[in-house]
Amino acid sequence: MSNEAYQRLTQRTARIGALGEAAAVLHWDASTMMPRGGGAARGEQLATLAGLSHELATAPEMAEDLAAATTTEPWAEANLALMRSAHVRATALPTSLVEAMARANSACEKVWREARAKSDFAMVRPHLEEVLRLQREMAQALSAATGLLPYDALMEGYQRGVTAAEVEPVFDAYEVFLRDALPRAEEIQARRGPPAPLQGPFPAEKQRGMCRRLSLQIGLEAENSRLDESVHPFCGGTPSDVRITTFYSEADPAKALLGVLHETGHALYERGLPEAYARQPVGEAAGMAAHESQSLIVEMQACRSDAFLSYLGPELHKLYGGDAAPYGAKNLAGLWRRVSRGFIRVDADELTYPAHVILRFRLERAMIEGRLSIADLPGAWAEGLQSLLGIVPPDDARGCLQDIHWYDGGFGYFPSYTLGAMAAAQLMKAARTATPGLDAGLAKGDMAPLLGWLRANVHAQGSRLGFQDLLRAATGKPLDPMDFQQHLAARYLE
Amino acid sequence: MSNEAYQRLTQRTARIGALGEAAAVLHWDASTMMPRGGGAARGEQLATLAGLSHELATAPEMAEDLAAATTTEPWAEANLALMRSAHVRATALPTSLVEAMARANSACEKVWREARAKSDFAMVRPHLEEVLRLQREMAQALSAATGLLPYDALMEGYQRGVTAAEVEPVFDAYEVFLRDALPRAEEIQARRGPPAPLQGPFPAEKQRGMCRRLSLQIGLEAENSRLDESVHPFCGGTPSDVRITTFYSEADPAKALLGVLHETGHALYERGLPEAYARQPVGEAAGMAAHESQSLIVEMQACRSDAFLSYLGPELHKLYGGDAAPYGAKNLAGLWRRVSRGFIRVDADELTYPAHVILRFRLERAMIEGRLSIADLPGAWAEGLQSLLGIVPPDDARGCLQDIHWYDGGFGYFPSYTLGAMAAAQLMKAARTATPGLDAGLAKGDMAPLLGWLRANVHAQGSRLGFQDLLRAATGKPLDPMDFQQHLAARYLE
Numbered sequence: 001m002s003n004e005a006y007q008r009l010t011q012r013t014a015r016i017g018a019l020g021e022a023a024a025v026l027h028w029d030a031s032t033m034m035p036r037g038g039g040a041a042r043g044e045q046l047a048t049l050a051g052l053s054h055e056l057a058t059a060p061e062m063a064e065d066l067a068a069a070t071t072t073e074p075w076a077e078a079n080l081a082l083m084r085s086a087h088v089r090a091t092a093l094p095t096s097l098v099e100a101m102a103r104a105n106s107a108c109e110k111v112w113r114e115a116r117a118k119s120d121f122a123m124v125r126p127h128l129e130e131v132l133r134l135q136r137e138m139a140q141a142l143s144a145a146t147g148l149l150p151y152d153a154l155m156e157g158y159q160r161g162v163t164a165a166e167v168e169p170v171f172d173a174y175e176v177f178l179r180d181a182l183p184r185a186e187e188i189q190a191r192r193g194p195p196a197p198l199q200g201p202f203p204a205e206k207q208r209g210m211c212r213r214l215s216l217q218i219g220l221e222a223e224n225s226r227l228d229e230s231v232h233p234f235c236g237g238t239p240s241d242v243r244i245t246t247f248y249s250e251a252d253p254a255k256a257l258l259g260v261l262h263e264t265g266h267a268l269y270e271r272g273l274p275e276a277y278a279r280q281p282v283g284e285a286a287g288m289a290a291h292e293s294q295s296l297i298v299e300m301q302a303c304r305s306d307a308f309l310s311y312l313g314p315e316l317h318k319l320y321g322g323d324a325a326p327y328g329a330k331n332l333a334g335l336w337r338r339v340s341r342g343f344i345r346v347d348a349d350e351l352t353y354p355a356h357v358i359l360r361f362r363l364e365r366a367m368i369e370g371r372l373s374i375a376d377l378p379g380a381w382a383e384g385l386q387s388l389l390g391i392v393p394p395d396d397a398r399g400c401l402q403d404i405h406w407y408d409g410g411f412g413y414f415p416s417y418t419l420g421a422m423a424a425a426q427l428m429k430a431a432r433t434a435t436p437g438l439d440a441g442l443a444k445g446d447m448a449p450l451l452g453w454l455r456a457n458v459h460a461q462g463s464r465l466g467f468q469d470l471l472r473a474a475t476g477k478p479l480d481p482m483d484f485q486q487h488l489a490a491r492y493l494e
Numbered sequence: 495m496s497n498e499a500y501q502r503l504t505q506r507t508a509r510i511g512a513l514g515e516a517a518a519v520l521h522w523d524a525s526t527m528m529p530r531g532g533g534a535a536r537g538e539q540l541a542t543l544a545g546l547s548h549e550l551a552t553a554p555e556m557a558e559d560l561a562a563a564t565t566t567e568p569w570a571e572a573n574l575a576l577m578r579s580a581h582v583r584a585t586a587l588p589t590s591l592v593e594a595m596a597r598a599n600s601a602c603e604k605v606w607r608e609a610r611a612k613s614d615f616a617m618v619r620p621h622l623e624e625v626l627r628l629q630r631e632m633a634q635a636l637s638a639a640t641g642l643l644p645y646d647a648l649m650e651g652y653q654r655g656v657t658a659a660e661v662e663p664v665f666d667a668y669e670v671f672l673r674d675a676l677p678r679a680e681e682i683q684a685r686r687g688p689p690a691p692l693q694g695p696f697p698a699e700k701q702r703g704m705c706r707r708l709s710l711q712i713g714l715e716a717e718n719s720r721l722d723e724s725v726h727p728f729c730g731g732t733p734s735d736v737r738i739t740t741f742y743s744e745a746d747p748a749k750a751l752l753g754v755l756h757e758t759g760h761a762l763y764e765r766g767l768p769e770a771y772a773r774q775p776v777g778e779a780a781g782m783a784a785h786e787s788q789s790l791i792v793e794m795q796a797c798r799s800d801a802f803l804s805y806l807g808p809e810l811h812k813l814y815g816g817d818a819a820p821y822g823a824k825n826l827a828g829l830w831r832r833v834s835r836g837f838i839r840v841d842a843d844e845l846t847y848p849a850h851v852i853l854r855f856r857l858e859r860a861m862i863e864g865r866l867s868i869a870d871l872p873g874a875w876a877e878g879l880q881s882l883l884g885i886v887p888p889d890d891a892r893g894c895l896q897d898i899h900w901y902d903g904g905f906g907y908f909p910s911y912t913l914g915a916m917a918a919a920q921l922m923k924a925a926r927t928a929t930p931g932l933d934a935g936l937a938k939g940d941m942a943p944l945l946g947w948l949r950a951n952v953h954a955q956g957s958r959l960g961f962q963d964l965l966r967a968a969t970g971k972p973l974d975p976m977d978f979q980q981h982l983a984a985r986y987l988e
Contacts, residue, residue: 018542021535022516029519033527037718038735041515044773048512052546224531241532279538 002071009065009083010280012056017279019053021238028236028243032228054098057090075274075282078464082281085146089157092145093138101134105409112407119397121378128407129374132367135411139368151368154412159287159419161466162479164365167415170422170481171358175388177485178355182389185339185351185492195334199322204248210319211246211260214312218261218298218447219268233259235266235295239278242267253320254336258299265298266291268451272459286463286470288413292420293427294458300350300421301428301487302450304336307442315445339492341389343398351492354421355388360403360414368411423471425484427458430475496565503559503577504774506550511773513547515732522730522737526722548592551584569768569776572958576775579640583651586639587632595628599903606901613891615872622901623868626861629905633862645862648906653781653913655960656973658859661909664916664975665852669882671979672849676883679833679845679986689828693816698742700813705740705754708806712755712792712941713762727753729760729789733772736761747814748830752793759792760785762945766953780957780964782907786914787921788952794844794915795922795981796944798830801936809939833986835883837892844915845986849882851912854897858905917965919978921952924969 023046030042056062066084071077108127115124139150146153152163212227220242230245237243244263246256269285277283285291302308306329313327325331339349345356363380366372372380381400382392393399405413431453432438438449457474468478517540524536550556560578565571602621609618633644640647646657706721714736724739731737738757740750763779771777779785796802800823807821819825833843839850857874860866866874875894876886887893899907925947926932935943951968962972 014538015542015546018539019546022520022539022543025520025523025539026516029523033720035717035720035735037715038732041732041734041772044508045512045516045519048509049516052509052513221531223529226527226529238532238535240535241529278535 002073002076003069005065005068006071006076006080009062009069009080012059012062012065013079013083013281014279016053016056017283019049019056021279023049023053024236024238025241025243028245031230031232031234031236032243032245054090057087062087063091075277075464079277079280079282082463085160086281088145089142092141094141097134097137097141101131101138101409104130104134105407109404109408112401112404116397116401119395119401121396121401124401124407125374128377131407131409132374132411135409136368136370139411151365151412154368155415156412158413159289159416159467160463161287161468161470162289162415162419164361164415166468166479167361167419170479171354171361171415171418173481174354174418174485175358178351178388181485181488181493182339182341182351188493189339192334195331195338196323196326198253198316198320198326198335200251200320202250202253202320204250206319207248207250207253207256210253210316211256214257214445215244215260215264215267217445218264218303219451220264220271224271225267227260233263235263235270237270239270239273239275239283242270253316258303258336261303262295262299265295268298268454269294269459272455274460274462277462282464283462286458286461286465287467288416289419289423289467290458290470292416293423294420294454296421296424297428297450297454298447301424302442302447304333304350305439305442306333307439308445309333309336310443311445337491341391343385343391343393344402350421351488352389354418355385357414357418359384359388360405363400364406364411364414419467419479422479422481422484423467425487426471426475426477426480427454428487429483430457496567496570497563499559499562500565500570500574503556503563503574506553506556506559507577507775508773510547510550513543513550515773517543517547518730518732519735519737522739525724525726525728525730526737526739548584551581556581557585569771569958573771573774573776576957579654580775582639583636586635588635591628591631591635595625595632595903598624598628599901603898603902606895606898610891610895613889613895615890615895618895618901619868622871625901625903626868626905629903630862630864633905645859645906648862649909650906652907653783653910653961654957655781655962655964656783656909656913658855658909660962660973661855661913664973665848665855665909665912667975668848668912668979669852672845672882675979675982675987676833676835676845682987683833686828689825689832690817690820692747692810692814692820692829694745694814696744696747696814698744701742701744701747701750704747704810704813705750708751708939709738709754709758709761711939712758712797713945714758714765718765719761721754727757729757729764731764733764733767733769733777736764747810752797752830755797756789756793759789762792762948763788763953766949768954768956771956776958777956780952780955780959781961782910783913783917783961784952784964786910787917788914788948790915790918791922791944791948792941795918796936796941798827798844799933799936800827801933802939803827803830804937805939831985835885837879837885837887838896845982846883848912848915849879851908853878853882854899854908855912857894858900858908862905913961913973916973916975916978917961919981920965920969920971920974921948922981923977924951 026042026046034042066087069080071080108124108131111124111127115121135154136150139154142148142153143150146156148156149164155162155164208227215227216222224240224242226243228243228245229247231247233246235242235244244260244267246259246263248256269291273285274283309332310329313329313332317324317327337350339351341352342348345353348356359381362384363372363377377400378396386392431450435449435453441447441449458470461470461473465473472478520536520540528536560581563574565574602618602625605618605621609615629648630644633648636642636647637644640650642650643658649656649658702721709721710716718734718736720737722737722739723741725741727740729736729738738754738761740753740757742750763785767779768777803826804823807823807826811818811821831844833845835846836842839847842850853875856878857866857871871894872890880886925944929943929947932943935941952964955964955967959967966972
């Protein structure tokens with residue numbers, strides 16, 4: 001079925017995969033456990049792993065075996081195609097460019113932290129100009145090697161199988177939808193009056209217990225996961241050992257709770273990846289938009305649904321005591337599905353979040369294509385937000401300085417958030433149709449019906465398919481933004 | 495001062511060092527944090543790091559640069575000598591032998607766990623025979639490459655700069671000393687009557703607080719260390735990020751307390767290694783006997799001294815309350831410096847511990863030299879223990895099955911324990927002479943005077959010197975077992 005060259009390739013990619021797993025655990029450790037004094041040495045360790053990984057990926061034997069490898073087994077074919085694509089990307093960039101980017105990104109990110117704190121864009125501007133210059137150089141080099149358009153070649157680094165030309169009309173349509181939907185949602189919300197706040201106290205220890213319990217209840221296994229604390233919550237680790245982190249605010253139990261449910265969605269995806277292809281490219285998740293679809297289908301689609309809130313409310317009331325009324329499903333929906341025009345992406349609600357992403361997508365694409373200079377960025381940001389949400393940021397800290405992505409060399413990532421949200425709605429609709437008892441399960445806190453469908457149709461597929469093909473196989477069609485709009489309409493406009 | 499070949503070598507060894515650090519953190523994680531389901535993947539990660547490290551160490555460029563490297567700077571000279579020696583050892587063993595050992599050790603260790611539980615030596619005997627056969631092959635290969643005698647070549651893997659011919663008379667003399675000292679110590683102890691037990695409860699949380707506090711008080715920095723829990727306590731991590739583990743018994747607070755003080759000694763050594771040579775061979779600790787000397791000088795020499803116990807007792811009484819009398823320094827000495835002839839090495843007191851090591855040293859040396867077969871091991875063990883301590887193990891579980899070392903391919907390690915204990919006494923004597931106020935400090939819980947001397951004379955030396963030369967530089971003479979005997983006589987025979 002597969003020749004010896006292919007067998008050698010799988011051994012080599014398994015080593016690269018193992019290095020990646022080791023780095024993932026070291027990253028987790030750095031955010032959760034490592035004493036501060038270990039930082040410099042950790043940097044050396046991670047740089048060494050990254051360097052060796054790159055050397056393995058670009059070794060001459062790799063190119064020889066990629067040229068000679070053949071297989072007739074479909075998964076192995078997909079695996080081989082991914083190896084070839086990764087090799088093209090790894091060898092497309094000269095070492096001098098990779099090193100220049102590492103230096104520029106690191107320098108820019110450091111200055112950005114201070115610039116954001118002072119809301120002083122001018123301070124970081126020359127650094128960001130250098131980062132962008134190098135990003136454009138990278139995009140050109142990747143474009144030449146892959147045949148993709150420059151911006152698409154950057155996007156491919158985060159999510160394979162979808163182009164800006166496909167994203168653009170989807171985002172444009174959303175803008176039109178939002179122009180009508182947002183004022184209507186606000187009006188409906190205003191008519192309902194403000195929800196009643198939950199009554200504390202919410203001790204971190206109780207929150208932790210509930211977060212872990214729910215995380216396990218909806219499908220994680222205790223033997224293959226952990227829940228810890230870090231300043232910036234994330235899901236890390238490896239598929240057999242997933243590690244969720246969160247941050248407990250004793251003033252508001254919703255932040256950690258909904259955050260852990262979100263990360264649990266990521267973790268369930270990792271847990272469901274095909275074990276037979278562990279540490280192989282085809283055994284990995286299908287990309288960042290696919291990953292975000294799994295966190296959002298759990299957090300937004302399932303756990304913020306009326307059905308699940310009707311289960312969750314009494315559980316929380318049992319835990320925290322006090323007045324029962326605020327724990328009613330309707331009131332929780334009022335608290336946790338509140339629409340509001342804000343400046344900050346990470347604080348945005350489900351309806352306005354895409355506006356933040358659309359703004360960034362348009363701006364970064366224009367920057368990569370040379371249509372927007374860094375000097376004009378703050379102005380373009382203000383204009384774009386005004387046009388999308390009707391508000392203008394009072395300063396750059398709440399404008400183009402708020403996100404780390406660009407300042408750390410991350411161009412092409414932003415669309416993943418909203419592609420994920422849209423895919424989540426589309427997948428949920430398909431799951432609901434295919435799975436009787438899905439909502440009845442949610443109303444009892446039982447996510448098994450939904451999870452069973454996701455495991456078969458998304459998780460177990462690894463990265464055999466690109467974004468659009470994955471959706472096609474699972475739902476019968478490529479990305480269809482109407483499913484997301486219908487979900488939003490049902491939730492916010494009725 | 496140093497040529498380009500040397501510079502390239504330091505870059506390559508720094509990568510090997512960084513891989514070693516990454517593996518150390520992953521080992522720590524596996525013992526403290528990792529959920530059980532992560533075990534198989536962790537095995538892959540560690541095997542990959544070990545394999546890459548070996549490939550870097552044996553790459554053809556390494557041999558070329560080692561041949562061409564020159565330097566005139568003394569530390570760099572020592573570093574280069576260590577690189578050459580490591581290269582000789584790494585290339586002395588054919589890959590087939592390394593792989594056969596990995597398989598045989600792993601298979602034997604697995605069977606040993608069951609054999610020990612059942613006290614069934616016959617069950618593991620063929621496995622141990624295979625392990626020994628391969629260890630002898632390794633010893634021959636290393637001997638041919640290094641010019642050392644076969645057993646010395648194995649010992650060198652754990653502690654450089656001391657030979658069995660030097661160890662043998664030292665151990666023989668200890669046997670003579672013990673024959674007289676042990677019954678006298680027992681008699682003195684019997685005359686004093688049994689110490690009063692400490693009154694519980696000893697909640698784990700209180701123990702943890704005290705262990706951490708003492709660990710920091712005697713010299714660890716919070717920014718560069720952690721204290722966690724694991725089944726088998728150890729000191730791991732990296733020099734800028736040392737990680738101590740312990741196990742809390744709520745029945746007996748001494749186990750964790752003295753264990754943490756022991757591991758703190760190891761940790762202080764790592765913290766004091768020369769930062770300028772981080773991730774270079776010469777920047778590492780000088781070997782296992784040197785390491786054990788640092789754990790024992792803290793635990794046995796300093797913290798079980800009358801002076802420190804007079805400080806520690808009231809602190810513990812403040813923490814646990816109850817009757818104050820058992821916390822008196824004399825009573826604590828009665829509890830924590832109790833002499834007893836036992837079968838188990840890890841439970842042994844300071845006076846009889848060397849007898850357990852001498853027994854193992856003689857047996858493993860005879861096995862490597864072909865003078866003792868595995869079939870005759872249980873009999874030789876019983877005979878040896880009878881001769882050293884006057885007791886015979888009732889079964890093999892409490893005899894030759896008790897320690898993991900041999901069953902996991904660890905021949906040549908055992909002498910390090912007692913060489914370390916002896917070196918600790920010798921270093922303590924020299925430190926006392928050179929440092930006024932050392933004992934006055936201990937009586938106030940202040941280890942700064944001792945630590946200052948150790949940092950300058952041991953820690954900051956890295957592995958510039960072998961075991962005997964390190965002692966010579968620090969104390970003016972090679973290993974002198976009389977210092978240890980004097981220490982024991984003062985503590986147990988007066």
